[in-house]
Amino acid sequence: MNEGWLALLQQALSLLFSLDPEVWSIVSVSFSVSFAALLITLLPSMILGFVLAFGRFPGRWFITNLIQTLQSIPTVVIGLLVYLMLTRMGPLGDLRWLFTQKGMILGQMLICAPVLVAMSQAAFTSVDRRAWETSRTLGASWIRAIWTLCRELKVPLLMAVVAGFSRILTEVGCSMMVGGNIADVTRNIPTAIALETSKGDFAQAIALGLVLLILSLVLNFALGILRGKAEPRSH
Amino acid sequence: MLNLKSVFSIALAITLITGMPAHAEEIIKLATTTSTENSGLLKNLLPKFEAESGYKVQVIATGTGKALKLARQGDVDVIMTHAPAAEAKFVDEGYGLLPRGIMMNDFVILGPKNDPAKIRSSKTVEQAFAKIAKSGETFISRGDNSGTNMKELIIWKNAKVDPSFTGYKSVGQGMGKTLLMANELQGYTLSDRGTFVAYQAKLDMAIDFDGGQALANPYQIMLINPVKYPDLNHEGARALSDWLIGAEAQGMINSYKVKGEQLFKATYSE
Numbered sequence: 311m312n313e314g315w316l317a318l319l320q321q322a323l324s325l326l327f328s329l330d331p332e333v334w335s336i337v338s339v340s341f342s343v344s345f346a347a348l349l350i351t352l353l354p355s356m357i358l359g360f361v362l363a364f365g366r367f368p369g370r371w372f373i374t375n376l377i378q379t380l381q382s383i384p385t386v387v388i389g390l391l392v393y394l395m396l397t398r399m400g401p402l403g404d405l406r407w408l409f410t411q412k413g414m415i416l417g418q419m420l421i422c423a424p425v426l427v428a429m430s431q432a433a434f435t436s437v438d439r440r441a442w443e444t445s446r447t448l449g450a451s452w453i454r455a456i457w458t459l460c461r462e463l464k465v466p467l468l469m470a471v472v473a474g475f476s477r478i479l480t481e482v483g484c485s486m487m488v489g490g491n492i493a494d495v496t497r498n499i500p501t502a503i504a505l506e507t508s509k510g511d512f513a514q515a516i517a518l519g520l521v522l523l524i525l526s527l528v529l530n531f532a533l534g535i536l537r538g539k540a541e542p543r544s545h
Numbered sequence: 546m547l548n549l550k551s552v553f554s555i556a557l558a559i560t561l562i563t564g565m566p567a568h569a570e571e572i573i574k575l576a577t578t579t580s581t582e583n584s585g586l587l588k589n590l591l592p593k594f595e596a597e598s599g600y601k602v603q604v605i606a607t608g609t610g611k612a613l614k615l616a617r618q619g620d621v622d623v624i625m626t627h628a629p630a631a632e633a634k635f636v637d638e639g640y641g642l643l644p645r646g647i648m649m650n651d652f653v654i655l656g657p658k659n660d661p662a663k664i665r666s667s668k669t670v671e672q673a674f675a676k677i678a679k680s681g682e683t684f685i686s687r688g689d690n691s692g693t694n695m696k697e698l699i700i701w702k703n704a705k706v707d708p709s710f711t712g713y714k715s716v717g718q719g720m721g722k723t724l725l726m727a728n729e730l731q732g733y734t735l736s737d738r739g740t741f742v743a744y745q746a747k748l749d750m751a752i753d754f755d756g757g758q759a760l761a762n763p764y765q766i767m768l769i770n771p772v773k774y775p776d777l778n779h780e781g782a783r784a785l786s787d788w789l790i791g792a793e794a795q796g797m798i799n800s801y802k803v804k805g806e807q808l809f810k811a812t813y814s815e
Contacts (some may be wrong), residue, residue: 315574332736374736397729398729408729408781409726409729485659489716490718490726491715491718492714492715493688493714493715493716493717495714501717505689505717508607508608508611508689509611509614509689509717510610510611510614510615510688510690511609511612511690
């Protein structure tokens with residue numbers, strides 16, 4: 311048996327660097343689906359986060375807590391919900407979205423949105439309310455005032471985006487149930503890792519795991535650098 | 546002076562020693578396929594064996610490919626699988642010993658009830674597969690290196706069809722999930738009869754092709770070579786294998802029914 315750790319790692323790296331088409335098809339499914347889900351959810355979620363932070367209306371407390379709760383719902387439960395909606399007999403069955411990328415995007419949107427809303431709400435809440443009111447009384451338009459705010463909150467808002475993106479890029483439960491892990495169509499990194507491990511083919515699983523690991527290192531270090539610039543270490 | 550680390554290691558050692566069953570020898574780890582486990586057959590057979598022999602069997606239900614891999618790495622004591630070619634290779638390479646065919650069932654091609662690819666009139670399973678490929682209908686493949694998946698790939702090869710046509714979807718799921726997906730997408734799939742019977746009530750599908758002997762699905766139990774892995778429970782593995790080919794177990798296999806249908810046919814004869 312030549313399947314020592316090192317041999318496996320070597321195989322994994324050679325899969326990655328030889329641009330193995332199967333591995334890269336999986337990576338591209340993962341990224342295109344998760345980017346689409348993120349892009350569609352981003353703006354509405356940020357707006358909701360902003361409204362919850364600045365608005366004063368009945369039900370605000372309830373919605374805030376509801377979103378906090380939704381953040382911690384296991385992705386398999388969301389997968390189940392989406393599955394039941396999209397199955398042939400389900401209310402959205404006629405769309406025929408089950409086991410397609412569209413279905414996966416829908417599921418990931420539902421997973422991503424609560425994270426984005428909650429984290430952007432926290433970010434908007436952290437600024438001084440008066441700054442907002444001042445810029446408004448100085449005659450800044452809505453759009454302009456929000457833009458200023460967003461620029462000020464660049465780092466925490468980006469953190470929200472990274473957190474939301476990481477959550478959907480790495481979740482396996484919903485993608486497996488709704489996407490069905492179809493090769494070259496709905497097989498993304500997490501479902502492929504689950505499959506390869508269940509087959510006992512670890513090299514490809516490790517290669518894909520490395521992609522996720524490297525990505526999360528890059529994202530987090532980039533954020534770290536950004537944060538370092540925004541808050542100079544001055545004491 | 547006792548430092549934290551040594552306290553931990555002592556505590557760990559005590560836990561390990563006292564936590565282990567008095568006779569670790571008595572556990573037999575059996576790697577097998579999901580079909581034997583999901584059909585309920587093992588739950589029917591094993592308690593009887595355990596009562597008679599005093600061994601305790603731990604079942605690891607997975608695809609045939611993974612089961613063979615586990616055995617190859619010495620992670621289990623005995624395996625029961627259904628992929629004759631892969632099993633022969635396993636024995637030839639010196640890992641497996643004493644393969645015994647204990648039972649069989651058969652594969653069937655499931656598909657939509659109205660059979661859009663018209664495979665019901667096919668003479669052979671290869672012809673049926675070729676028709677599906679040509680029709681543009683969906684075919685759902687297990688794609689998980691399981692015994693069923695291996696059988697399917699052999700049929701494509703014999704039919705001289707490259708399983709990469711547009712309707713071909715390799716899903717990498719267990720049998721049950723694959724059936725549900727085939728049902729959702731109203732496609733064809735190759736299934737063992739047992740899982741189909743168990744899932745029939747949930748499916749809007751029919752057996753569109755019944756291949757008889759050509760689609761036989763034989764199950765073998767194999768021991769693992771003690772030369773490769775001396776510390777496995779070889780005695781227990783042998784005892785299980787001997788018991789499964791005995792008259793009692795063979796009779797139980799034949800009389801095991803799900804929803805009134807016999808799922809497996811005992812096949813061992815000296």
